[in-house]
Amino acid sequence: DADVTQTPRNRITKTGKRIMLECSQTKGHDRMYWYRQDPGLGLQLIYYSFDVKDINKGEISDGYSVSRQAQAKFSLSLESAIPNQTALYFCATSVGQGLDTQYFGPGTRLTVL
Amino acid sequence: QKEVEQNSGPLSVPEGAIASLNCTYSDRGSQSFFWYRQYSGKSPELIMSIYSNGDKEDGRFTAQLNKASQYVSLLIRDSQPSDSATYLCAVTSYNQGGKLIFGQGTELSVKP
Numbered sequence: 001d002a003d004v005t006q007t008p009r010n011r012i013t014k015t016g017k018r019i020m021l022e023c024s025q026t027k028g029h030d031r032m033y034w035y036r037q038d039p040g041l042g043l044q045l046i047y048y049s050f051d052v053k054d055i056n057k058g059e060i061s062d063g064y065s066v067s068r069q070a071q072a073k074f075s076l077s078l079e080s081a082i083p084n085q086t087a088l089y090f091c092a093t094s095v096g097q098g099l100d101t102q103y104f105g106p107g108t109r110l111t112v113l
Numbered sequence: 114q115k116e117v118e119q120n121s122g123p124l125s126v127p128e129g130a131i132a133s134l135n136c137t138y139s140d141r142g143s144q145s146f147f148w149y150r151q152y153s154g155k156s157p158e159l160i161m162s163i164y165s166n167g168d169k170e171d172g173r174f175t176a177q178l179n180k181a182s183q184y185v186s187l188l189i190r191d192s193q194p195s196d197s198a199t200y201l202c203a204v205t206s207y208n209q210g211g212k213l214i215f216g217q218g219t220e221l222s223v224k225p
Contacts, residue, residue, distance in 0.1 A: 033213075040121065042201065042217035043157070056210070090156055094213075100145045100205040102213055104156040 003027045004105035006091050012111045013081050021076045021108050023091030032074040033092040033102065034058075034066060036085075043090065049074055050096060081112040116140060117204050119216035127224050132189040134219050136202030139183070145205040146178055146185045150198045151218065157201055161187060192223045 004025045013019050023032065034046040035058075045058030047066040055068055063085060067075045078085055088109050092102040117138050126132045134148075145164055149157035161176040163169045163185065169176045175188040185204075189196055199218040205211060 040217065043215040045212060048212065050211075058212075088154070096211070100211060100213060101147065101159055101162055102203075103159070107154075107156050109154075 004091060004093055004103055006089075006105040006108050008108060009106065010109045012113065014113050015082055017081050017112075019078045019081055019110070021078075021089055021091075021110070023074045023076070023105055025072050025091075025093045025105075027093055027103065028071075029093035029095050029103075030071065031094045031096045032068065033094075034064075034074065034076045035090045035092065036060065036087040037090065037107075038087050046076065046089075078110075078112075081110075083112045086110060086112045115216075116214045117202055117216040119200075119202050119219045121217055122220040123222050124219055125222045125224060126192050128192060128194060130192050130223075132192045132196065132221055132223070134187040134189075134200050134202075134221065135184060136186065136204075136216055137184045138202075138204045138214075140204070140206045140208060140214075141180075141183065142208040143180075143183075143204045143206045146176070147203040147205075147213070148174075148176060148185075148187045149201040149203060149215075150196075151201055152198045189221075192221075194223045194225050197221055197223045 033048040035043040049068045091105040094102045148161040151157045163176040177186045201218045202216040
C-alpha cells in the first residue's frame, strides 16, 4: 500500500461549489503539506502543518483552508471553487527535526468549470 | 529574483550522453538541497539529497553543491530515454521555518 494517499484522484466541479481533498499517510511523519502545481510554474505551497496543533499558511493560501484531523490526516478545502483553482494538487509529508526530505502523494487533478 | 532558479528547458541530450542540470538559490542560510524527478502528470520522486559542499554519487546520478557560489547541480551519466522528465530542484532554509522551496523545474528530453 502507498505511504501517502490522496482522495479523490480526479475531480470535476463547478464554480462556487465547496470541495474537500483528503490526504492520509502511514509513514508516521509529523509534518504535512499541501501544494498546487500549474503547468510551467513548479510547486506552490498552500498550507503546511508541523504537528496536529500547528498549521501555517503558505505562499498561496487565499481561497483555501485546511484541517489536520490527526497526525495521519490533512485535508484541504476550497470553500467556493473558482476556475483558476484548476490545477494538480499534491500532499506531502516529512519527518521534520532537521530531516527535510518530503514524500509526495499521487496527486489530485482538480478541474473547476 | 526567484529564491530557487532553474532553466526551464527543454534540455535535449542524446541517449548515452551526460545530462547536466543546474540550480541557483538566493538564501545563503539554505542547508538542505534536493533533486526530484517528475514524470508528466505524476508526483515528484526524490532522487538525490545533498547537505555539504562537494559531490555525492548514487548510481548514474551525481549531485554537486557549492554553497559559496550558491548553486547545486545534478549530473546524469549514460542518459536513457526513461530519464526524460522534469527535474525539480528544492532547497530548505531554516531562515524560512524549514520550508522546502522549489524551482520551476527543468524539462529533460533524452533522444534515442
